[in-house]
Amino acid sequence: MRTATKMFAFSAFFSLGVGTIYWLLSHERAGAVLLLFMFLAPLFIACYLLLRARRLRLPEDDAEGRPGEGAGVDIGRFHAASLWPFVTALGASLAVLGAVYGRWLALAGGTVMAAAVVGLMRESRG
Amino acid sequence: MDRGTGGRVVSVTLERPPPTPPPLRARSGGILEWITTTDHKKIGLLYIGTTFLFFLAGGLMALLMRIELAEPGLQVLTKNAYNQLFTIHGTTMVFLFIAPMGLGLANYFVPLQIGAPDMAFPRLNALSYWLFLAGGATILLSFFASGGASAAGWTAYYPLSGPQGSPGPGVDLWIMGVLLASASSVMTAVNLMVTAFLLRAPGMTMWRLPLFVWNMIITSLMILVSFPPITAGLSLLFIDRHLGGHFFDPASGGSVVLYQHLFWWFGHPEVYIMILPFFGIVTDIIPVFSRKPVFGYLGFVFASLAIAGLSMSVWAHHMFTTGAVLNPFFSMMSFLIAVPTGIKFFNWIGTMWGGQIRFDTPMLWCLGFMLNFLLGGITGVMVASPPIDFAVHDTYFVVAHFHYVLAGGSLFGIFAGLYYWFPKMTGFRLSERTGKAVFVLVFVGFNLSFFGMHLLGLRGMQRRIADYPADVGWTWLNQIATLGTVIMGIGVVLFAWNVLEAFRGRRPAGDDPWEGYTLEWSTTSPPPEHNFTWLPPIRSERPLFDWRQRDKDMGAEEVRK
Numbered sequence: 241m242r243t244a245t246k247m248f249a250f251s252a253f254f255s256l257g258v259g260t261i262y263w264l265l266s267h268e269r270a271g272a273v274l275l276l277f278m279f280l281a282p283l284f285i286a287c288y289l290l291l292r293a294r295r296l297r298l299p300e301d302d303a304e305g306r307p308g309e310g311a312g313v314d315i316g317r318f319h320a321a322s323l324w325p326f327v328t329a330l331g332a333s334l335a336v337l338g339a340v341y342g343r344w345l346a347l348a349g350g351t352v353m354a355a356a357v358v359g360l361m362r363e364s365r366g
Numbered sequence: 367m368d369r370g371t372g373g374r375v376v377s378v379t380l381e382r383p384p385p386t387p388p389p390l391r392a393r394s395g396g397i398l399e400w401i402t403t404t405d406h407k408k409i410g411l412l413y414i415g416t417t418f419l420f421f422l423a424g425g426l427m428a429l430l431m432r433i434e435l436a437e438p439g440l441q442v443l444t445k446n447a448y449n450q451l452f453t454i455h456g457t458t459m460v461f462l463f464i465a466p467m468g469l470g471l472a473n474y475f476v477p478l479q480i481g482a483p484d485m486a487f488p489r490l491n492a493l494s495y496w497l498f499l500a501g502g503a504t505i506l507l508s509f510f511a512s513g514g515a516s517a518a519g520w521t522a523y524y525p526l527s528g529p530q531g532s533p534g535p536g537v538d539l540w541i542m543g544v545l546l547a548s549a550s551s552v553m554t555a556v557n558l559m560v561t562a563f564l565l566r567a568p569g570m571t572m573w574r575l576p577l578f579v580w581n582m583i584i585t586s587l588m589i590l591v592s593f594p595p596i597t598a599g600l601s602l603l604f605i606d607r608h609l610g611g612h613f614f615d616p617a618s619g620g621s622v623v624l625y626q627h628l629f630w631w632f633g634h635p636e637v638y639i640m641i642l643p644f645f646g647i648v649t650d651i652i653p654v655f656s657r658k659p660v661f662g663y664l665g666f667v668f669a670s671l672a673i674a675g676l677s678m679s680v681w682a683h684h685m686f687t688t689g690a691v692l693n694p695f696f697s698m699m700s701f702l703i704a705v706p707t708g709i710k711f712f713n714w715i716g717t718m719w720g721g722q723i724r725f726d727t728p729m730l731w732c733l734g735f736m737l738n739f740l741l742g743g744i745t746g747v748m749v750a751s752p753p754i755d756f757a758v759h760d761t762y763f764v765v766a767h768f769h770y771v772l773a774g775g776s777l778f779g780i781f782a783g784l785y786y787w788f789p790k791m792t793g794f795r796l797s798e799r800t801g802k803a804v805f806v807l808v809f810v811g812f813n814l815s816f817f818g819m820h821l822l823g824l825r826g827m828q829r830r831i832a833d834y835p836a837d838v839g840w841t842w843l844n845q846i847a848t849l850g851t852v853i854m855g856i857g858v859v860l861f862a863w864n865v866l867e868a869f870r871g872r873r874p875a876g877d878d879p880w881e882g883y884t885l886e887w888s889t890t891s892p893p894p895e896h897n898f899t900w901l902p903p904i905r906s907e908r909p910l911f912d913w914r915q916r917d918k919d920m921g922a923e924e925v926r927k
Contacts, residue, residue, distance in 0.1 A: 243573070247671070248587075282591070301571055305568030307904075325489050326402065328493055332497060340542060
């Protein structure tokens with residue numbers, strides 16, 4: 241993960257450099273604030289990776305690693321099928337259309353979305 | 367791999383090779399299987415199919431506009447219909463075709479290229495697709511809303527997009543559609559990054575990643591930084607329109623320039639979000655068809671990173687003429703982008719130099735991509751200069767410039783990727799002869815369409831006009847552009863026929879028809895569920911070439927014995 245950490249850190253400090261020059265030259269607030277957040281967002285991820293993933297030794301980062309070395313390592317639960325992403329998106333689209341056409345539609349969309357989120361959580365537990 | 371046979375949850379472990387080979391083709395089900403799928407390959411195919419349909423819709427809009435512009439006067443469209451068409455054409459091509467096509471191809475091929483069984487978050491992946499489809503449908507169906515679709519341009523500048531400028535629901539539906547598509551892109555970006563960082567096969571270090579994967583990581587980073595401000599900007603626009611806000615209303619202390627900052631903070635990086643994936647695809651294809659390793663792997667990655675960083679610092683070069691931004695700063699930063707972009711041309715030319723080049727269809731699209739993108743890049747450097755930009759701003763010169771980048775560049779990269787990977791996705795071969803005819807038609811049509819627009823812009827023709835005077839000498843250039851669009855359209859129809867014919871003819875492609883270098887070519891065509899039954903050792907950025915070379919060396923050793 242060292243390469244990923246460096247990439248986020250590079251992004252953050254590049255933004256800090258550009259943002260500082262931009263502010264000193266222009267004193268323009270909208271762009272300076274956007275550049276400030278472009279510094280903070282990758283910095284946050286870089287710090288997280290530095291603190292949490294520093295000791296992580298992944299077989300994929302071993303230059304001499306062989307495919308078989310990953311054998312038996314559980315890399316997660318992969319749901320072969322799920323209806324809930326579709327239902328969540330359906331609810332989200334009804335909700336945003338409700339913002340245009342009326343609260344009743346937003347309410348219906350919000351209800352569908354809430355049901356879908358519950359479904360997703362139950363599926364994750366199961 | 368431990369696969370659940372009847373259950374919904376599959377626990378995947380990195381165990382290679384498995385005891386038995388999987389079936390060649392995954393079990394095919396009905397529409398419910400596609401609605402509930404979380405398989406990255408099926409979601410990738412859904413993305414690719416849907417974005418291609420959106421491309422056909424956007425292309426039809428372009429054709430209607432070009433037919434209208436073939437002659438002075440209004441022949442087939444009203445001015446309001448023309449405004450709606452160029453608004454939704456731009457929105458469709460940017461939000462619903464080019465950028466999501468890159469994400470769709472990444473969905474299919476990033477896990478395959480890194481030796482992973484799936485994306486890191488399969489259900490989030492499915493949600494991303496369905497949100498994207500919902501966003502696209504909302505934007506396109508807004509033509510049927512009262513008053514029609516948004517006519518405020520794809521940039522939706524205030525006050526044109528404000529409550530007085532656009533009172534109907536068209537702009538609202540446009541805002542909501544773009545918000546849904548943006549949310550989808552952010553989710554996909556997170557998924558791609560986590561997949562590339564944490565699901566690589568052992569031995570696949572970051573500096574052995576295929577360059578398409580590297581470019582998708584960088585594209586994802588740009589999406590994460592650039593999309594939230596446009597989401598905020600469009601939400602503020604909606605508040606101004608309906609909830610009594612005055613964020614962009616100068617009469618009440620708001621600022622229209624603030625909207626432009628928020629929009630272009632997203633809008634300019636979006637150009638690179640639309641081109642970097644195809645830089646990656648082209649850079650994966652050129653070495654295979656030149657029979658050489660890529661020239662300057664590290665330089666390419668650092669150039670992509672430099673492009674990403676610089677492209678986040680040039681947003682206001684779209685605002686030179688407002689007089690409200692620091693023109694020298696943005697001009698200098700824009701000029702600087704030419705340096706890492708030039709490095710990429712060195713990569714491509716250096717890779718081909720001295721190689722045994724095969725001019726198969728994917729390679730032809732790559733060469734077309736390079737030629738067109740070079741011209742778009744050169745005019746990009748020109749309009750990065752404020753004196754030139756002041757002269758050509760909002761003229762057809764700018765239209766020609768960005769079409770050379772996004773159609774001549776990205777579209778050709780898309781076709782390169784589709785022709786290269788079609789055998790892997792389907793197991794069937796596309797006709798080479800038809801593919802070459804498609805390339806010639808689209809290349810000639812594209813250049814006829816857009817080259818003359820440089821001249822139109824220099825002669826003063828403004829963009830976004832449905833009519834023009836008959837006595838200013840613009841007619842013949844517009845007619846050539848319309849002819850070019852028709853030829854391009856014929857090329858696209860021929861491509862659709864090429865695909866249909868491949869499914870009808872069912873010519874087997876084999877697992878590795880191009881003698882590719884990257885891991886996707888080590889599995890079956892199409893790949894089985896969870897992708898791999900076997901992986902070669904990964905010791906460079908082209909593991910499959912190393913493996914084949916090892917076989918050849920061992921064969922030569924046997925012969926010597």
